[in-house]
Amino acid sequence: METNKPTATPDAATLMQWDREYVMGTYARQPVQFVRGRGARLWDSDGKEYLDLLAGIAVCGVGHSHPKVAAAIAEQASTLLHVSNLFHTPLQPQLAKRLCELSGMEKAFFAESGAEANECALKIARKHAKLRGEEERVEFVTFNGSFHGRTLGTITATAQEKYQAPFRPLVPGFRYVDVGDEAAIDAAVSDKTCAVMIEPIQGESGIKEVPHGYLRLLRKLCDERGALLIFDEVQCGMGRTGSFMAYQRTGVMPDVTTLAKSIAAGIPMGACLARGSAATTLVPGDHASTFGGQLIACAAALAVLDVMEEEGLMANAARVGAYLLAGLRAIGDDLPGTVKEVRGAGLMVGLELAQPVARALHKGLMDRGIVTNAIGETVIRFVPPLVITEQDVDEALAAVRAILPAL
Numbered sequence: 001m002e003t004n005k006p007t008a009t010p011d012a013a014t015l016m017q018w019d020r021e022y023v024m025g026t027y028a029r030q031p032v033q034f035v036r037g038r039g040a041r042l043w044d045s046d047g048k049e050y051l052d053l054l055a056g057i058a059v060c061g062v063g064h065s066h067p068k069v070a071a072a073i074a075e076q077a078s079t080l081l082h083v084s085n086l087f088h089t090p091l092q093p094q095l096a097k098r099l100c101e102l103s104g105m106e107k108a109f110f111a112e113s114g115a116e117a118n119e120c121a122l123k124i125a126r127k128h129a130k131l132r133g134e135e136e137r138v139e140f141v142t143f144n145g146s147f148h149g150r151t152l153g154t155i156t157a158t159a160q161e162k163y164q165a166p167f168r169p170l171v172p173g174f175r176y177v178d179v180g181d182e183a184a185i186d187a188a189v190s191d192k193t194c195a196v197m198i199e200p201i202q203g204e205s206g207i208k209e210v211p212h213g214y215l216r217l218l219r220k221l222c223d224e225r226g227a228l229l230i231f232d233e234v235q236c237g238m239g240r241t242g243s244f245m246a247y248q249r250t251g252v253m254p255d256v257t258t259l260a261k262s263i264a265a266g267i268p269m270g271a272c273l274a275r276g277s278a279a280t281t282l283v284p285g286d287h288a289s290t291f292g293g294q295l296i297a298c299a300a301a302l303a304v305l306d307v308m309e310e311e312g313l314m315a316n317a318a319r320v321g322a323y324l325l326a327g328l329r330a331i332g333d334d335l336p337g338t339v340k341e342v343r344g345a346g347l348m349v350g351l352e353l354a355q356p357v358a359r360a361l362h363k364g365l366m367d368r369g370i371v372t373n374a375i376g377e378t379v380i381r382f383v384p385p386l387v388i389t390e391q392d393v394d395e396a397l398a399a400v401r402a403i404l405p406a407l
């Protein structure tokens with residue numbers, strides 16, 4: 001068979017042109033092509049080195065191309081890549097057990113993304129109510145500013161007009177409440193509510209931690225009114241805040257929680273974890289995924305957990321995260337009128353600027369070889385690999401300090 005394989009790899013400019021021509025334009029990509037990564041460092045096609053404080057948006061928790069993760073993937077790739085979930089394989093149960101023990105949950109379902117993990121959580125909630133004979137209990141309550149994914153179900157859960165508007169009509173049965181509004185949540189959770197779903201730290205809307213007292217109120221209302229409590233930890237979970245799950249810092253346990261992003265260091269994987277009756281709701285035929293929990297993703301995820309333990313990455317996230325928070329706050333103190341707020345937990349930090357200059361700061365940082373991400377016009381997001389050091393943070397702080405006054 002003849003294929004249309006090019007005779008040589010085209011240069012970066014040609015490939016960017018092909019990207020514009022042949023890839024659907026769903027991403028406003030930066031004009032840079034990354035070709036290599038190691039730890040918290042990336043290199044582009046011109047050989048320029050970057051300090052990566054974005055980590056593929058909270059994906060590369062153990063850093064880029066960690067040798068142990070790479071070795072686990074390579075070994076699995078040459079052993080067995082795929083058999084159907086209709087058969088037992090050796091890695092999925094090991095990973096499920098470790099995730100359940102670390103999170104306090106009881107059972108796992110493996111998907112390939114955060115959105116799919118959340119779809120699983122939503123389906124558990126609907127069926128959980130039906131199993132109890134509560135056919136009318138079909139509503140979800142989610143929160144303004146949330147982000148739960150891009151499938152039709154999860155954009156409906158994502159209470160942000162810009163994501164929903166082009167795709168209406170959405171999935172029926174969702175109500176939205178402002179985070180922190182006690183009267184509104186009291187009014188919204190009823191005998192029709194099958195679940196309340198929330199990110200303990202809202203990532204996509206600017207790194208906003210939900211007050212722990214409000215999470216406690218959600219737990220109480222769900223318990224009293226017969227709804228499940230779902231925590232979406234796709235972005236904030238996996239050790240990023242200094243504890244394995246962000247909710248472990250709050251004292252509030254959900255019934256169902258989801259992980260994805262850094263779970264397998266960049267190999268696609270999502271997990272929906274559940275406890276109690278939520279854990280046994282789904283039975284054969286209810287839910288499935290061809291690639292869910294595939295061997296290579298499980299091998300990567302198990303290696304990620306090993307690396308996190310061996311290298312003390314959760315403690316590092318707590319320590320270096322506090323250092324980053326303090327350093328950004330000091331910049332705000334030293335340069336009055338530039339910084340509105342610095343917030344976050346562990347290595348999930350948002351710098352809210354007093355002026356709408358986030359994109360300009362992001363570009364200035366890129367020019368100096370520091371990768372971050374602008375959320376809207378005023379927030380810079382820092383979700384670096386959990387392996388970064390105080391020296392890395394010093395480099396970033398010096399750059400922010402140098403750029404900010406001129407914006």
Ligand SMILES: Cc1ncc(COP(=O)(O)O)c(C=O)c1O
Pocket residue numbers: 112113114115116118147148149150199203204232233234235236260261
């Ligand atoms: C909190 C949260 N939930 C869900 C998702 C969706 O994850 P995915 O893009 O893997 O579907 C994201 C992605 O940014 C997220 O931050």
